[in-house]
Amino acid sequence: MKRNDLKGDIIRAGFKAFAKADYQQVSTNQIVEEARVSKGLLFHYFKSKTQLYLALYETAWNIIQRDTFDNFPFANRDVFERLKALVLRKSAALQKHKTLAAFIKRVHLHTANPDIVKARSNIYQQFQQRNYKRVFDDIDTSSFRDRDYLDEIYKIVTWTFTKIHNDWERAHVGKENAEALTILENELVHYTAFFKRFFYQ
Amino acid sequence: MKRNDLKGDIIRAGFKAFAKADYQQVSTNQIVEEARVSKGLLFHYFKSKTQLYLALYETAWNIIQRDTFDNFPFANRDVFERLKALVLRKSAALQKHKTLAAFIKRVHLHTANPDIVKARSNIYQQFQQRNYKRVFDDIDTSSFRDRDYLDEIYKIVTWTFTKIHNDWERAHVGKENAEALTILENELVHYTAFFKRFFYQ
Amino acid sequence: MKRNDLKGDIIRAGFKAFAKADYQQVSTNQIVEEARVSKGLLFHYFKSKTQLYLALYETAWNIIQRDTFDNFPFANRDVFERLKALVLRKSAALQKHKTLAAFIKRVHLHTANPDIVKARSNIYQQFQQRNYKRVFDDIDTSSFRDRDYLDEIYKIVTWTFTKIHNDWERAHVGKENAEALTILENELVHYTAFFKRFFYQ
Amino acid sequence: MKRNDLKGDIIRAGFKAFAKADYQQVSTNQIVEEARVSKGLLFHYFKSKTQLYLALYETAWNIIQRDTFDNFPFANRDVFERLKALVLRKSAALQKHKTLAAFIKRVHLHTANPDIVKARSNIYQQFQQRNYKRVFDDIDTSSFRDRDYLDEIYKIVTWTFTKIHNDWERAHVGKENAEALTILENELVHYTAFFKRFFYQ
DNA sequence: CATGAATGAGAATTCATTCAT
C-alpha cells in the first residue's frame, strides 16, 4: 500500500466526477483539482480523457465483479441457484458501491461519442461472457427432465432473471435500502422455484 | 407567409441539430451556420442557448399537439374512445414529424443541466394537463355502471394506454411504417373493448 | 478605412512574428498579444493557425504582386523587356517590403507540416501562372526571326532570368541597398541584349 | 561490446528521429520510446534536449570523419590528390550513413533556436579545421612553380572542390548509387589535372 | 430586425525537466 497513491486519487476523483455529470460536462481540470494532482499526471497515466473514461469503466466492473464472485457459492452446482446468486450479488455490490453504480449508469446513457459507445459495449460484453462462463462452469445437469434443451433453458432463465432485475432496478432507482434487495430476492426465489418445478424431474 | 422567415430558419436548424446530438454537443455556431443567419439574431430571438433549447421543446410539443387535436373526434363523447384517439393520433403525429420525435427523445435523455431538466418537465406536464383537460371535457358518463369510481377508472385507463404506448414505442423504435401504427391501434381497440365491458353497464 | 482594423493588426502581427521565427516556434498567443487582440478574434478570422499562416502567405504575394504590376510598362510589347521588368520590379518590391520578404523566405524553408508545404506550393504556382499570363499577354512577335520556336524561346528566357535572379538573391541576401538592384538590372540588361541579338531578325 | 548499450540506443533513436523531423517536432518522449529507455536516462546522459541534439551532431561528424580518414592515403603528399580524396571520401561516407546524412542536413536547415545555430556552427568549424589541418600536414610543395602563393592556391582549390561538391550534391540529392560518386570523382579528377598543369612546374 | 466583430474563460493535450527510489 503506497503512501502516495496519486493514480488512485485520479481514479477516485474520476468516478466521483463522472458519476455526477456526463462525459462532456466533466473537465479534466475538475478531476485533477479534485484529486489534488498536476494536470500532466492525468495524461501520464491515461493518454486521453476518453481512455481515462474507459479505464474507469473497466475498473468499475472489475470491482463489482470481484465483490460478486468473492465467496461465491460455487459449491452449489444447481444452475438456477447460481444464476439467482449472480443477479443478487451483483445487485448488492452495486448498492454497496453507489458511486460506481451511478457512474456505470451514466456511461450507459452516454451516446455522444461513438468511439466511447463502441469501446464501452466491448468491455461490457467481455465482462458478461466471463461472468456467465464462471456461473455455468461445472453445473450439475442430472436433475433435468430433458437434457436436450439445456441451451434453451439456460437462455430463458438468464433472460428472465435479467428482466426481473431490470424492472426491479427501474422501480427502486436511487433507493438504497436493504429492503429493496429483499424484494428482488423474493422475486428471484419465486421464479427459481417455478423453473425447477417445470424443468427438473 | 413571409419571404424571410429567419426565426423559423433558426428553429428548423435547431431541431435538426439537437435531434442529431446532445445539448452540449451542439454549438450555437452550428445552428446559425445551418440557418444561414447571423450569430446575433439567434440571441435576439432567444436570449440564451438554454432558452432556445426550451423554446424548441415547447414548439415541438405545440406542433405535435396541433396535429393531434386537428379534427379530433370530439363529437364522440365516450372517454375510452377519446383516450384511444389521443394516444393513436399523438403517435401518428410523432411518426410524421421524425425530426421532432428524435429531438424530443434527446431532450428527455438530457440530464446534464439541472435547470433544463426542471424547465423541461414543467413544460411537459403543462402539455399533458392541457391534453387531458380537453380529452376529458364534456364526457358522457351516462353509460358507466358506477359513477363513484370515475376518477380511479380514468387513471387506470390513462396509465394502461400510456404503458401500451411505451411498450409499443420501444418495440418499434426507428421503424416508421404504417403497419406499426395498425398494431398499436389493434392493441388499443382490444383494451378499449375490455374496459367498456367491465366499466359500462 | 476603419478606425479599428483589428484583422489588419492580426495580419501585421503575424507577418512580424512569422518573419522572425518558424511556424512551430510562433504561438498564436504571441500573435494576439502583439496585435493587442483577444484570443478568440484570431480564430474568428482564421479558423486555424495553419489557415492563418497560408492566408498570410497569400496576402504577402498579393502585396508583392500589386507593387510589381502597379504602373507596369505594358505599353512595351517586347517580351524580353517585359520579363526583365517583371524580375526587376518583383525584386524591388521584395526589397521594399523587408518583413514580407523575410516571411516568404521562411515559409519556403518550412518543411515540417506536409499540408502547409502542399498548400503553399499551390498558392505559389497560382501566382506564378497569373504573373506570366499578364506578362505574355499581347506580346509583339513581329521581330522574331523564326516564330516557330516561340515557346522554347519564352521558356529559355524565363529560366535564364529566374536563374540570374536566384544567384543575385543568394549573393545579396540581407543586403538592401539600391546598388544591389542596379547590379541585377545590369545583368538583366546584358542578357536582354544577348537574347534580342540571337532571336530577333 | 556491452550487452546493454543504453546510451547508444538513445543516440541511435535520436539520429532516427531527428533525421525525419525538425528539432521542435521531435519530442524526448518519442526518442525514449524508440530507444526503449526511461525518460530519466536521457537526461542523465544529456542534460537537456538541446545538449542531446548537439551531441548527436558532433557524434555524426565523428563517424563521418572516422570513415573519411580511415586508411586515408596520407602516403601521397600531393595537396591536390589529398583534397580530392577528402571530398570524395566524405561524400562516400555520407552516402554510406544515410541517416546521419539526413540528420546533418536537417541540423543545417534548423534556424529556430539561435543557441543551437551558434553551437552547431562552432562544432562544424572545428571539424573543418581539424580536417584541413590533417590534409595539409606534411605536404610536398617541391613541385610548385612558385611557393610564394601557396596560401592563395590552397584556398582556391579548397573553394573550387567545395563548389563542385555542393553542385553535385544538389544535382544528385536523394540518389544513392555508386554511379553518382563516379561522376563526382571524374569532375574532381579533371580539375585536379587542371590545377597541376597551372600551379606545378 | 439583422449583422458579425469582439471577448476571454476554459477545453484537452504536450512536453522538457526534476527527483526520489
Add this chain to the structure above:
DNA sequence: TATGAATGAATTCTCATTCAT
C-alpha cells in the same frame, strides 16, 4: 546507472454571449 512518477506552463482551439452599427 536506471526508472518512471510528477510537475505546470504552454499550446491550439471552442464557445456562449455582448454590442456597436
